[in-house]
Amino acid sequence: MTQPVLAYRWSQSEFVRASxxxxxxxxxxxxxxxxxxxxxxxxxxxxxAQVLALLPRTGARLTTASLPTGGSLPDPDCWVRRADAEPIGTVGARLSVWDASDVLLVVEVADETMIQDLNVKTRLYGRAGYPVYWVVTQEAVYEHTGPISSGYRTRTEYLRGERIPVPYVATDLAVDDLIASRPL
Incomplete structure (x- = not known):
């Protein structure tokens, strides 16, 4: 007979205090x-570094800060918000909370974390209402659009050699330029 495993779920405030x-x-x-x-x-x-260097900054602010989302404190690799956006709250003394309509793009770079980024974080960011979420892998960029409570309506895979639209400006970027050379 197996014993049930008890799991403890951390709250944002507990996590911040511990940190x-x-x-x-x-x-x-x-x-x-x-x-x-x-x-x-x-x-x-x-x-x-390549993603940060290439994402346009016109009317936008890029950051690598944690992004309080629901009851979570994910640490996306980078995200973009409107340049004129103001925080709508705080978590602890140092983390700003943003309205989903001010968050223009969330980016996770997935090496060891690809399964989590394409599943758990897709649900997390979609449920929060962030309009566009990219998962950058060694082979492709997965763009998620149309946030819904269970994630996103659409996932589009952009392969090396293709171009991906940048959602908050009228431009696109080469996928090859976003993805660093493969490790040896």
Whole structure:
């Protein structure tokens, strides 16, 4: 006979207090009550840098800050908000909360975290109402649009050699330019 496993779900305030007290010895994020490690390898770091360098800044602000979402505190690799947006609240002393209509694009770079980014975080960001969510992998960029309570209505895969539209400006970017060279 197996014993049921008891799981503890963290709240945002508990997570923030623990983080501010130095309880975590590495970078972590809070996703639906669970604490997830944030893994950043060479390819991941280089790809994030390329995405940040290429995303247009016209009328927008790019950031790598945590993005309080529902009861979670995910740590997207970057996200874009309207330049004139103002926070609608705070979590703890340092994290701003943003209205979903001010968040223009959320980007996760997925190396070790591809399954979580394409499933759990897709539901999380869609449920929050963020209009566009990209998951950048070593082979493609997955664009999610049409947020709904269970995620997004549409997922479009943009492969190397193709171009992906940038949702908040009238332009597009080469997928090859967004994805760093493959690790050896």
């Amino acid at each position: 501010e007290a130095g309880a975590f010895d590495h970078r972590v994020e809070l996703v639906e009550g669970e604490i997830w490690p944030v893994v950043i390898g060479s390819w991941h770091g280089e790809t994030v």
